[in-house]
Amino acid sequence: MKFRIEDKLLSVYHVHLVLISLIVCISVMYYFNGPSWCEGLKYLYPIPITLESLHSGKGLDLMDLKPINTENVYGTKHNPLHVCSTKRLDILCVVKSSPQNIGRRLAIRESWGKLASKGTNKLIFSLGDTKLITLQNIIENEAERFSDILQFNFQDAYRNLTVKLINNVRWTSMFCSQAKFVAFIDDDIAINFRNLQNFLRNLSSSDTDLLYTGYVVYGHGISPSRDESKHNLSWDEYKYPCFPSYVSGAITITSGRTLKLFDAAIPYVKPFFVDDVYLGVVALKLGITLSPHNNHMFDHDGSRLHEYSNLISSNQGPTFSWEVYELTR
Numbered sequence: 001m002k003f004r005i006e007d008k009l010l011s012v013y014h015v016h017l018v019l020i021s022l023i024v025c026i027s028v029m030y031y032f033n034g035p036s037w038c039e040g041l042k043y044l045y046p047i048p049i050t051l052e053s054l055h056s057g058k059g060l061d062l063m064d065l066k067p068i069n070t071e072n073v074y075g076t077k078h079n080p081l082h083v084c085s086t087k088r089l090d091i092l093c094v095v096k097s098s099p100q101n102i103g104r105r106l107a108i109r110e111s112w113g114k115l116a117s118k119g120t121n122k123l124i125f126s127l128g129d130t131k132l133i134t135l136q137n138i139i140e141n142e143a144e145r146f147s148d149i150l151q152f153n154f155q156d157a158y159r160n161l162t163v164k165l166i167n168n169v170r171w172t173s174m175f176c177s178q179a180k181f182v183a184f185i186d187d188d189i190a191i192n193f194r195n196l197q198n199f200l201r202n203l204s205s206s207d208t209d210l211l212y213t214g215y216v217v218y219g220h221g222i223s224p225s226r227d228e229s230k231h232n233l234s235w236d237e238y239k240y241p242c243f244p245s246y247v248s249g250a251i252t253i254t255s256g257r258t259l260k261l262f263d264a265a266i267p268y269v270k271p272f273f274v275d276d277v278y279l280g281v282v283a284l285k286l287g288i289t290l291s292p293h294n295n296h297m298f299d300h301d302g303s304r305l306h307e308y309s310n311l312i313s314s315n316q317g318p319t320f321s322w323e324v325y326e327l328t329r
């Protein structure tokens with residue numbers, strides 16, 4: 001009798017020990033395998049299927065899957081359709097710009113933008129709406145004078161960046177589907193356009209097909225910030241502890257085919273406001289792998305373009321763009 005009670009106690013003790021060890025083990029695995037666990041978002045976010053079947057060109061309707069992200073498509077105030085009217089379009093640069101950044105747009109037009117809008121390449125600026133009437137009047141003039149303004153009907157705001165991304169993808173794939181490459185670029189980035197061109201020319205056709213490249217940020221060690229900063233992401237908006245790897249929004253380059261796949265997938269991927277990470281999740285769901293092999297060409301450390309002859313982009317712009325123009329014309 002006495003022995004039996006002790007046996008029982010012992011086994012309860014063992015069960016607890018096993019349970020606790022299991023929890024510790026899982027926590028440790030979770031901690032060290034965060035990034036690879038995060039690859040599981042491919043199946044989890046938020047509809048439990050991958051979107052790889054979109055590659056076949058067929059829709060998902062057959063699978064009885066309802067889109068969950070359709071409210072974010074807006075009409076336009078300025079629609080520069082003429083940039084899409086040429087049969088051949090090699091590189092389309094879509095520069096994400098806030099309405100008030102008039103000076104940055106001017107600097108880009110006078111520098112690397114000259115090359116980027118010549119011949120078979122085109123450049124447009126993507127803006128949201130502004131409530132400021134005087135500012136909107138300036139944009140009206142800009143649009144008339146330069147014909148390079150794409151302006152959407154949603155409010156331009158930091159927390160609307162993904163709305164801008166979704167509309168840029170939609171617009172480009174709808175009207176400029178002939179574009180071989182599309183580059184989404186921030187308006188404070190300086191570009192060595194010749195290097196960008198050469199980089200894209202040098203790619204093999206297998207690399208080009210599903211291209212999704214730029215400055216790759218590895219998911220490893222990056223987790224959503226939940227604090228009070230302007231980058232914070234609430235648990236409601238994004239309920240996962242990690243980000244997958246993604247291409248920085250400073251400059252994101254895709255092939256025309258990748259862009260069309262993004263456009264087809266976005267209705268099935270719940271948006272959150274961090275636009276570049278969101279596109280990373282869309283790519284992951286589509287099984288499109290990042291092309292990370294040229295990170296040294298996309299600088300984030302404040303180097304100026306002329307300091308390294310092989311740089312494609314630098315965050316020391318666009319005030320430095322003038323000297324870049326001298327370098328590359």
Ligand SMILES: *[C@@H]1O[C@H](CO)[C@@H](O)[C@H](O)[C@H]1NC(C)=O
Nearest residue numbers: 153154155156157159160163
């Ligand atoms: C985003 O745009 C919508 C539509 O214009 C607007 O209602 C909303 O307030 C904007 N969000 C922010 C954070 O400004």
Ligand SMILES: *[C@@H]1O[C@H](CO)[C@@H](O)[C@H](O)[C@H]1NC(C)=O
Nearest residue numbers: 195196197198199200202310
């Ligand atoms: C393109 O390839 C050529 C020849 O292999 C090489 O010299 C050049 O550095 C490459 N340029 C870029 C931008 O990758």
Ligand SMILES: *[C@@H]1O[C@H](CO)[C@@H](O)[C@H](O)[C@H]1NC(C)=O
Nearest residue numbers: 226227228229230232233234
């Ligand atoms: C995020 O930060 C803003 C201030 O920038 C704050 O108003 C908001 O409550 C924060 N959200 C969360 C989830 O912490």
